[in-house]
Structures are given as structure tokens and as C-alpha cells.
Amino acid sequence: MSEPLQPGAAPEGGIAAVVVLAAGQGTRMRSALPKVLHALGGRSMLGHVLAATEPLAARHTLVVVGAGREAVEEHLAQVAPGAQPVLQAEQRGSGHAAAVALAAVPELEGPVLLVNGDAPLLTAGTLAALVEGHRAAGSVFTVLTSEVGDPTGLGRIIRGPGGEVRAIVEERDATDEQRAVREVNAGVYVANAATLRRVLSGLATDNAQGEQYLTDALAPLADGGAPVAAVRAADPDDVLGCNDRRELAARRRTLNDRVLDELMRAGVTVVDPATTWVDVTATVAPDALLEPGVHLRGTTSVATGAVVGPDTTLVDAAVGEGATVLRSHVLGSEVGPHATVGPFSYLRPGTRLAAGAKVGAFVETKNVQVGEDSKVPHLSYVGDATIGRGANIGAATVFVNYDGVAKHHTHVGDHVRIGSDTMLVAPVTVGDGAYTAAGSVITTDVPPGAMGVARARQRNVAGWVRRRRPGTAAARAAEAAGDAGAETAADTHADASE
Ligand code: UD1
Ligand code: CA
Secondary structure (H helix, E strand, C coil): CCCCCCCCCCCCCCCCEEEEECCCCCHHHCCCCCHHHCEECCEEHHHHHHHHHHHHCCCEEEEEEECEHHHHHHHHHHHCCCCEEEECCCCCCHHHHHHHHHHCCCCCCCEEEEEECCCCCCCHHHHHHHHHHHHHHCCCEEEEEEECCCCCCCCEEEECCCCCEEEEECHHHCCHHHHCCCEEEEEEEEEEHHHHHHHHHCCCCCCCCCCCCHHHHHHHHHHCCCCEEEEECCCHHHHCCCCCHHHHHHHHHHHHHHHHHHHHHCCCEECCHHHCEECCCCEECCCCEECCCEEEECCCEECCCCEECCCEEEECCEECCCCEECCCEEECCEECCCCEECCCCEECCCEEECCCCEEEECCEEEEEEECCCCEEEECCEEEEEEECCCCEECCCCEEECECCCCECCEEECCCCEECCCCEEECCEEECCCCEECCCCEECCCECCCCEECCCCCCCCCCCHHHHHCCCCHHHHHHHHCCCCCCCCCCCCCCCCCC
């Protein structure tokens, strides 16, 4: 068995076409969603298979579609616009699916890689090793195999007395002796296009499922003395298929373990691998620290020295060097170097925190730029805004950005102090160095350096409690404090005076 090549190394001679078999119903998933569109680690199963085949740089990538074809075609257009869907109108088996694919490229010659669409753990390295094994053996049909503990449900690899591969027998059609074999068919093959066309055209359906099995292509070739081969996968996990939701969960776990292993080897601290989930598309730099309960999804990146979690989800987010995100949910946002977020905050798309900025507890942000060292420490909603540097947004401030029809922008200048419980009714500008008084509803611009006050003056009605709530604990407390109930109309005003 040949060693896996470096992922990405183009095998000598190259592959003429990749055929992904993805037309099956996936009945065992019990889902309205076609099986190959179920996701794990940030990609669909089909997306993982296509990513593994990409380094082969085949001229054609054909995806056989059938069950749920509209959804599969739509997905393909998004994730692999270069791939060509080929319709298998009736699902008459994997052999029939392969024949339909080859019929779509009648001129095609040379080696073709065929792969089940439900093998999300396949790696480019394993495929490269298969292609290389095929080439080295001068084979016309080569099957990827694996030795597994429990071969239930899988096709068995039948070898002759000299160890040469003779046939693939499906479990339902196998004898007891054949069932005892633990070397199984991974559902990945390399075959010469012309040979495969010929042998597929002669496939029978006299099996337990009444289908044309791609696996039945091997035995007639072997019997006829054609060179056939089997390549064992270096990592048996690579070839595991996914037929139901329990297998999906198991594959997801394996994939995640691989991602975390790679991160830890590269110098990332993962405090609790069991509760940390990182998509294959996310990146984490060495010396970043992932606390328990962290989910990194999509294109998320975490820079060195950053601390994420516990209990934090980042989706398409960029976290800068030395930043902290604690118990928060961050979507499509940038957290600048040494910025801090959380606990319990929700950063929505378009949030950009500059270096050293702070979004504290129970804050929601959306489409906002927060300048260097500015702070939104507590209990605020900040939407559609630009905040300069060194500003402080007082507790419970709301950026009132929506008038019921359109969204409007708020501009807060450098070194501004927004008082607690301020409503900033957009569109509005608070100039550099300006203040707003706590509890203000700011509807017009506050010039630089001014104090914006927009609230009613306070009036104290003396003796009110003694008169209107006699006999209560409050009245007794007031009396004890010396309240004689005098009718003075003392007006106390707490605003900053000019
Ligand atoms: C298949 C193999 C089995 C192997 C296993 C590995 C066959 C007959 N058996 O079994 O030897 O051990 O994979 O996981 O191939 N498909 C179509 N059109 C069809 C039927 C199937 O495109 O008409 C596609 C499916 O979408 C799937 C693939 O072919 O991606 C294999 O079909 P599936 O039903 O999953 O075969 P298994 O029983 O898993
Ligand atoms: Ca399968």
C-alpha cells in the first residue's frame, strides 16, 4: 500500500474526471433535506467530498443528482459553481448513477475518480494515495478499502488465495463466510473511463436490492484477468460513510476532533475539546485560548493571545490579537486587538470594535464602528452608528435607529460622554468632546464640547407621602427623618449647571 501523498500534490498523469454519487434518497436520515446536504463542521457532506477532491484538479467534476435535485443543484451553484450536476432521473443504483455520469462526458478518457457523496471524512491525502496506488499498479479499476471493527452494512472486499482482490460483495448478498470479512469497500474508486463504460453497460440487477451496483464492476474485470487493485486507507476514519443521524453525529465528532488536534498541535490551547466546536473553515492562531463551550463557525478567525469563552459562539467573526470575548454571541463582526466583549453581549453583523474598545455586559450592537479605547460598558443597544475614539456610552443608552420605515445613522465624536439612559434619536450627531445628560432624549445635534440636556426638570412635592400614604412604613420613615409635611415647593435640579 502506498503512503498518502501530501494533500494537494497532483498525481502523475492526473485524473480526467471526478464523479460524486449524490442522487440517492438517503431514506435512513428521515429528512426532508437531501442526505448530502446535511452539514457537519461548517460544510455539507457534499461540500466536504468536493473539498477533498479539489486538489486532484480534475478537468470535470460531475455530481450525480436525483433525490432532492433542486436543493442539491442550488447548493452546488453556491459552493462549487465549477461542478456539473448530472441528472439520474430514477435511482437504479450506484452503478447506474456512474453510467449516467459517464454518458454526460462521452469523449472522456483516462482515469476517473468515483466517490460516494456521503463520505464527509475523506481527505485529499487519502484520495491522492488511491490515485497513486491505481497508477502504480497499472490497474483499470481500483477500490479504496479499510479494515473496520464492525463491517455491518458495508460491502466486503473478497480476496483470492494470493491476496489479490477478486470481488466486492454487498452485505445483503454475502455468504456467512464473506460477511466475516472486515475489510470493506469505502465507496471510492478510480477506474479507466473506457473500461468502466464497458463494464457498467453489462451490469445485472440480480441482487437483494434489484439495483445496478457499482461494486459489481470489479468481479467481471478480475475474472477476465484485467489488472484490478485495492488500496487501503491509511486512516480508517477517512472512509466512514454517513447514512443516518447517529452516524452524522459520530462523523461530526470525529471531524471536530481532527480540527482540534490540528489546532492544539499548532499551539492553540483548547481547555475542553469535548465542548469546543470549530468549523473546518475557521482559523485560530497559536497561543489563542479557547475556553469550554466555544463554537467557532464559518470564516471566523481568532488571533494570537486572544481568549474566547467560556460559552461563546463566533460566526464569521474576526477576533484580534489579545482580545477577549466572554459568554457572548458574535456574528459577522470584528473585535480589534485587545478589545473586550462580554459577558452576555450580542454583536450582530457589521460591528467593528477598534483596538482596545470595550463592549461590556448585556449590550446588543449592529452595524457600528466603535473607535479606539471607546467603551459601551452596560445594558445598551447600539445600531447604525459611528463612535469615535475614547468615548464612553453610559449604561442603558439606546441608539434609536429605526423610525418604523427606515434606519438612520448616529455619529458620536471622539471623547464624548453619553450619560446613562440617553436615547440618541437618529439621525443625530454628538460632536467631539460633547456630553449628554443622563436620561436625555437627544433629537438634535449636540455641538462639540456642549452638554446636551433633554429631559424635564425635577419637581419635589414636599410632604406628599405623609399626606397621601399615611400610616405606611414610608410615612413613618419620613417622619423619623424629620419630615413635618411643610408645603414648600422646593425645586431641586440636578443638572450640571452652566
Ligand atoms: C455503498 C456500497 C458499499 C460500500 C458503502 C460505503 C454500493 C452498491 N455499495 O453502500 O459497498 O461499503 O457504500 O459507504 O455502491 N446513489 C446514487 N444513485 C443511486 C443509488 C445511490 O447516486 O441510484 C449514491 C448515493 O447518493 C450514495 C452512493 O451512491 O452517495 C452510495 O449509495 P448508498 O445507498 O449510500 O450505498 P451504501 O448502502 O451505503
Ligand atoms: Ca452510504
